[in-house]
Amino acid sequence: MVAVAEDRLQAIRAAFPKEGLFAEKEWLLSPDAFPLDRKFLAELDQLGHRLFVFQRACNQLYQLSVKGRQPEWVARYLDAGKPKELIEFSRRKEIRDDLPRVIRPDLILTEKGYIIAEIDSVPGGIGLTDWLNQTYSSFDNDIIGGANGMVEGFRAVVSNGADIVISQESATYRPEMEWLAARLNEQAVVPQSRDDSGSLHDIASSGISDAGYSWRVVAAESYEPRDGGVVYRFFELFDLPNIPGIEKTLRANADGRVTITPPIKPYLEEKMWFALFWLQPLREFWRRELGDKYFIKLQEVIPYSWLLDPNPLPQHAVIPRLEIHDWREAAKFSQKDRDLL
Numbered sequence: 001m002v003a004v005a006e007d008r009l010q011a012i013r014a015a016f017p018k019e020g021l022f023a024e025k026e027w028l029l030s031p032d033a034f035p036l037d038r039k040f041l042a043e044l045d046q047l048g049h050r051l052f053v054f055q056r057a058c059n060q061l062y063q064l065s066v067k068g069r070q071p072e073w074v075a076r077y078l079d080a081g082k083p084k085e086l087i088e089f090s091r092r093k094e095i096r097d098d099l100p101r102v103i104r105p106d107l108i109l110t111e112k113g114y115i116i117a118e119i120d121s122v123p124g125g126i127g128l129t130d131w132l133n134q135t136y137s138s139f140d141n142d143i144i145g146g147a148n149g150m151v152e153g154f155r156a157v158v159s160n161g162a163d164i165v166i167s168q169e170s171a172t173y174r175p176e177m178e179w180l181a182a183r184l185n186e187q188a189v190v191p192q193s194r195d196d197s198g199s200l201h202d203i204a205s206s207g208i209s210d211a212g213y214s215w216r217v218v219a220a221e222s223y224e225p226r227d228g229g230v231v232y233r234f235f236e237l238f239d240l241p242n243i244p245g246i247e248k249t250l251r252a253n254a255d256g257r258v259t260i261t262p263p264i265k266p267y268l269e270e271k272m273w274f275a276l277f278w279l280q281p282l283r284e285f286w287r288r289e290l291g292d293k294y295f296i297k298l299q300e301v302i303p304y305s306w307l308l309d310p311n312p313l314p315q316h317a318v319i320p321r322l323e324i325h326d327w328r329e330a331a332k333f334s335q336k337d338r339d340l341l
Helices: 002-015 038-066 072-079 084-090 126-136 149-157 168-186 237-242 246-254 273-278 280-301 327-332 335-340
Strands: 104-110 113-120 162-166 192-194 200-202 215-219 230-234 259-261
Touching: 002 126, 038 072, 038 113, 038 273, 038 280, 113 273, 113 280, 126 149, 126 168, 149 168, 162 168, 168 215, 168 230, 168 237, 246 259, 273 280
Parallel strands: 162 215, 162 230, 230 259
Antiparallel strands: 104 113, 192 200
């Protein structure tokens, strides 16, 4: 077993791209992939669609709040601290129904399963995971998704190529996205084979024949949008003031000349959605939009959360489940109660 483990480690080291995957990062290596049982895997397979429906409901709740058809304080909370121009852009009718095409729930494993710490719509690790799948599949046939699961999944949601636009703030992740773009471009070349008569035929399994299909990684600071293209936004919205010329890309998006994913919607990237999910005044909205089954299932994995609102409560009111009147009272909690928080 020791010899097998060492052989695997050597194979992993040999497969590591010379450019690296995360800038200036080193890795501890394991000869084995992280194990997941079949029951847990089945649960994760279903989680993806539940979270898509949840994000769609979040998008709708915000827009209904803006229109006064849901409590106006929902939009007020979500817009707090955001630049006026960014709020106005996020409300444009041209992107009204746009949702992130890639999300990653950050999961914390528990004794009874897992909970979701957050939903990240600008996740790092896509290229890294693709490399891990490809590398570990070379000696393990049970890798979830196989050698090409991540690259095929990414291509499925952004199918005709894209510009992966990365800011300097996110430059750590550039090597892994260049790895991913190279893998995607490899599959853009439709391989051919000869039949018994000597005639050439495309190999159908590739499924890609569009001459315009291409992927490239470009710096956000010097990016020039291409009409009809897709921009995969690999930078946070708080980084917009540090990106010169970004207005051209935003204008192209507003004019319908390019598509940006994840969309320019700061309200969708707020961490407070989990708190809004648990608020009693919004309960019927969530039940209606998610359906009873998804609503109950998400209650099992979305941790109870609170809005940290500095406004004073009435003297007779308390913060739900904590039974305190003011957040400063939490400083007096026991160690056990602080761990809960």
